[in-house]
Amino acid sequence: MPPSICAVCRTNRALILRPKDHSKLCRECFITVFETEIHHTILSTNLFERGERIAIGASGGKDSTVLASVLKTLNERYDYGLELMLLSIDEGIKGYRDDSLETVKRNAVQYDMPLTILGYSELYGWTMDQVVEQVGKKGNCTYCGVFRRQALDRGAARLGVKHVVTGHNADDVAETVLMNLLRGDLPRLSRTTSIVTSTPSLAPNKTGVADNTHIKRSKPLKYAYEKEIVLYAHHKQLDYFSTECIYSPEAFRGSARALIKNLERVRPSAILDVVRSGEDMARLVPGSDEGCGGACASATAAEEEVGGCGSAVGKSMASVERQLASNERAQESNLETEITLPKPSPAPSTTPAGPPLKGQKKPRSERSGGPKKKGPAKQVMGSCIKCGYLSSQAVCKACVLLEGLNKSRPKNAIEVGYEVQDVSLNSVRDELEATTLSTER
Amino acid sequence: MPGKTTDGALSEVCRRCKENSSVLVVRLEPLCQDCFARYVHTKAIKRLETFRVNFHTNEERKVLLPLTFGVSSTTLMHILDLHLKTQMSKTGRTGFALSVLAIGNAEGTLPVDGFLDKVRRQYPGDAALRDLVPHAADVRNFSDQEQLASLINSLPSASARADVLSTLRTRLIVEHARSAGCQSILWGDSTTALAEKTLAETCKGRGFSLPWQVADGKTPFGVYFHYPLRDVLKKELVSYIDLADSGLASLVHESTPGATQASTSSKNTTIDDLMKQYFESVEENFPSIVSNVVRTSSKLEVPAGADSDPRCGTAGLGKESVKAFAAHAPEHIYLTGRNSTAAASLMAEVRSERSTAALSFIELDLSSLRSPVGFDCTDKLAPLAKDKDLANRLWDWTDKILARYDGADG
Numbered sequence: 001m002p003p004s005i006c007a008v009c010r011t012n013r014a015l016i017l018r019p020k021d022h023s024k025l026c027r028e029c030f031i032t033v034f035e036t037e038i039h040h041t042i043l044s045t046n047l048f049e050r051g052e053r054i055a056i057g058a059s060g061g062k063d064s065t066v067l068a069s070v071l072k073t074l075n076e077r078y079d080y081g082l083e084l085m086l087l088s089i090d091e092g093i094k095g096y097r098d099d100s101l102e103t104v105k106r107n108a109v110q111y112d113m114p115l116t117i118l119g120y121s122e123l124y125g126w127t128m129d130q131v132v133e134q135v136g137k138k139g140n141c142t143y144c145g146v147f148r149r150q151a152l153d154r155g156a157a158r159l160g161v162k163h164v165v166t167g168h169n170a171d172d173v174a175e176t177v178l179m180n181l182l183r184g185d186l187p188r189l190s191r192t193t194s195i196v197t198s199t200p201s202l203a204p205n206k207t208g209v210a211d212n213t214h215i216k217r218s219k220p221l222k223y224a225y226e227k228e229i230v231l232y233a234h235h236k237q238l239d240y241f242s243t244e245c246i247y248s249p250e251a252f253r254g255s256a257r258a259l260i261k262n263l264e265r266v267r268p269s270a271i272l273d274v275v276r277s278g279e280d281m282a283r284l285v286p287g288s289d290e291g292c293g294g295a296c297a298s299a300t301a302a303e304e305e306v307g308g309c310g311s312a313v314g315k316s317m318a319s320v321e322r323q324l325a326s327n328e329r330a331q332e333s334n335l336e337t338e339i340t341l342p343k344p345s346p347a348p349s350t351t352p353a354g355p356p357l358k359g360q361k362k363p364r365s366e367r368s369g370g371p372k373k374k375g376p377a378k379q380v381m382g383s384c385i386k387c388g389y390l391s392s393q394a395v396c397k398a399c400v401l402l403e404g405l406n407k408s409r410p411k412n413a414i415e416v417g418y419e420v421q422d423v424s425l426n427s428v429r430d431e432l433e434a435t436t437l438s439t440e441r
Numbered sequence: 442m443p444g445k446t447t448d449g450a451l452s453e454v455c456r457r458c459k460e461n462s463s464v465l466v467v468r469l470e471p472l473c474q475d476c477f478a479r480y481v482h483t484k485a486i487k488r489l490e491t492f493r494v495n496f497h498t499n500e501e502r503k504v505l506l507p508l509t510f511g512v513s514s515t516t517l518m519h520i521l522d523l524h525l526k527t528q529m530s531k532t533g534r535t536g537f538a539l540s541v542l543a544i545g546n547a548e549g550t551l552p553v554d555g556f557l558d559k560v561r562r563q564y565p566g567d568a569a570l571r572d573l574v575p576h577a578a579d580v581r582n583f584s585d586q587e588q589l590a591s592l593i594n595s596l597p598s599a600s601a602r603a604d605v606l607s608t609l610r611t612r613l614i615v616e617h618a619r620s621a622g623c624q625s626i627l628w629g630d631s632t633t634a635l636a637e638k639t640l641a642e643t644c645k646g647r648g649f650s651l652p653w654q655v656a657d658g659k660t661p662f663g664v665y666f667h668y669p670l671r672d673v674l675k676k677e678l679v680s681y682i683d684l685a686d687s688g689l690a691s692l693v694h695e696s697t698p699g700a701t702q703a704s705t706s707s708k709n710t711t712i713d714d715l716m717k718q719y720f721e722s723v724e725e726n727f728p729s730i731v732s733n734v735v736r737t738s739s740k741l742e743v744p745a746g747a748d749s750d751p752r753c754g755t756a757g758l759g760k761e762s763v764k765a766f767a768a769h770a771p772e773h774i775y776l777t778g779r780n781s782t783a784a785a786s787l788m789a790e791v792r793s794e795r796s797t798a799a800l801s802f803i804e805l806d807l808s809s810l811r812s813p814v815g816f817d818c819t820d821k822l823a824p825l826a827k828d829k830d831l832a833n834r835l836w837d838w839t840d841k842i843l844a845r846y847d848g849a850d851g
Binding site: 178181182183184185186189255259260266267270272273274276277278279280281283285317319320324325327328 | 649736738
């Protein structure tokens with residue numbers, strides 16, 4: 001069989017089977033196609049403004065390294081006029097973060113970008129290693145997730161930057177969509193797919209007075225496949241660090257992740273299809289902000305949670321099950337069976353179910369006026385009375401967790417559950433080798 | 442047997458009646474046979490509030506039950522029959538009239554006639570179950586089996602083939618419901634099946650359609666969909682069939698006793714298979730997660746006013762696709778859709794940008810099987826199709842389906 005020819009340039013020999021659509025491309029064309037797609041994402045969502053200062057949330061891993069490299073390339077090629085810098089958070093995990101930070105330091109030199117490193121110990125007085133010593137390995141992701149979200153914002157505020165980009169990819173977004181469906185988290189479902197989520201947070205300004213600044217978060221790699229990111233990093237010979245967090249097992253996400261990987265095998269476009277569905281469903285969530293199709297995304301609330309680790313996500317499937325089951329039983333003992341949809345308008349609701357027939361009575365729940373199942377509650381944002389960070393509660397989650405830690409007893413229950421499935425990055429890499437066209441093709 | 446049997450705790454007393462000994466544990470409760478049957482019935486009938494006996498009108502609601510001879514739809518038929526009998530004995534009238542539509546499978550391997558006979562014997566001359574329509578709308582039963590097969594085989598993947606078949610099946614059932622004057626279709630989907638559907642549709646990029654694919658209520662087809670078994674898990678239905686004494690089990694034809702042994706090769710696996718496998722394993726240990734998926738997706742709703750506002754430029758072939766095609770300066774672009782005004786403005790827009798391509802608009806509602814009729818498709822479209830023969834067969838086939846319905850109407 002003659003060697004395959006690149007489907008784009010039709011001159012070079014194809015070396016890459018593109019994960020997204022299985023087209024055969026040469027190295028150069030793959031890199032161009034990958035970069036152009038991200039350029040397209042940036043243009044079509046008006047992600048950046050000329051002269052904007054952008055902090056890249058850099059962990060030293062493949063996603064953020066590729067993000068930094070691509071943004072630098074595109075910024076120069078298409079003259080976005082951006083000022084790029086790297087922002088790293090040091091969670092204080094020995095054998096993981098200290099090594100990956102070395103990578104980030106090299107990247108800063110390679111890409112000629114200023115680097116700021118902000119540590120948990122500096123911000124909160126606790127490193128993750130110390131937290132784990134205190135609370136154990138289970139449930140520590142809650143702390144890490146809550147702390148990191150704030151840390152990135154605080155870091156951005158310190159740099160005087162109003163826009164942080166993160167390396168979340170299409171697989172992460174798709175995974176989160178499925179996960180939010182599985183655990184029934186509609187408010188998050190309505191948020192996870194939007195490319196921009198703004199985190200209005202408090203940052204001390206020059207006068208030392210707390211000042212509400214909106215820090216924009218975005219994920220330019222939202223439509224990029226994880227496999228293609230790894231391929232890109234490989235073919236551009238990027239310097240990245242590939243070890244997963246040593247504390248990371250997350251059974252619930254693992255189950256969604258395994259499903260996504262299987263789907264990708266059956267139909268490569270499935271990941272994008274899930275992202276698309278997620279975008280569409282966001283508009284269907286009652287009372288969501290996405291009615292405008294994401295155009296007014298600035299209204300989306302804080303506490304986004306895509307990819308990586310995060311608070312409520314660090315649960316095992318078994319603990320989610322227990323919680324849901326007890327909700328169900330509580331509901332049944334209330335004799336509450338109808339699920340009433342909260343109407344966004346105060347107008348009297350019309351029952352959506354069933355043919356409109358004369359003399360039809362309302363469902364039991366409406367007649368009895370019994371306790372109704374609440375729909376997704378709209379968050380009302382205030383600020384934490386302790387640290388001033390944006391919070392829906394009087395005291396923000398980080399301060400609550402910190403208080404527990406400082407009292408030497410964890411406030412959050414530590415979940416004991418057993419893991420179901422977990423797919424590690426290693427399997428992704430194995431597959432990658434399979435997707436790189438070998439000579440016998 | 443699925444649905445945990447009480448092995449060690451066999452002696453445990455049923456938690457509901459506190460009299461009989463339990464036969465299985467349902468959501469942590471040990472139940473006896475009667476209480477379990479009542480549990481399943483209550484869950485289903487609670488969902489049928491809309492179909493209570495209505496004393497204010499003489500008009501009878503007609504509903505359609507598509508019967509695939511699987512566990513779920515057979516159970517639903519049995520429960521509906523019981524429900525109708527109860528209504529009759531209590532009030533002397535029924536809240537609805539039931540039509541049952543027997544559905545074969547596309548391969549034609551299901552002995553529909555044999556099963557139908559059994560069903561008829563099981564529910565003989567029942568006043569309530571009056572309208573047993575024999576396999577009128579089964580894709581399998583068209584004499585042009587081969588046409589269908591060649592159409593389906595021209596699709597590139599197992600997922601696509603399964604998808605087209607199920608879409609065709611739904612459309613045919615809806616079409617039958619319309620021609621039989623049924624306002625509602627009662628689907629047999631269990632909680633598990635609906636959860637599978639939710640995730641499968643999400644993974645096929647059709648998250649937008651979930652409000653009418655999973656929730657009870659009106660669909661864009663104009664017919665109401667109801668899922669009375671939405672609160673019952675698949676494994677509970679299997680137990681129900683096993684425990685039922687009325688010979689119900691003999692009516693069930695389970696061609697695939699479980700999706701778990703589905704092909705390991707990803708070539709033959711469909712997205713639906715994947716979801717089935719996934720939820721079969723989840724259902725085993727985490728039943729609440731399964732029901733939570735269904736509860737969550739049922740909360741999605743089409744925002745008010747969305748109907749009047751077409752989602753695409755022409756409510757048909759995508760605006761962006763047309764523009765992308767135009768960029769390649771083809772000879773002629775035919776675009777289809779439902780909204781001719783929008784199409785006109787789109788064509789004007791494209792012409793202002795690139796004038797080389799000829800553009801024609803064909804008004805077509807692809808959600809309706811009847812729409813292509815009256816439009817001389819073969820003449821206009823055939824020259825476009827790479828496979829002229831395929832185009833012809835497609836239109837012939839559509840004609841024949843519609844002819845059947847027109848015959849049924851008269």
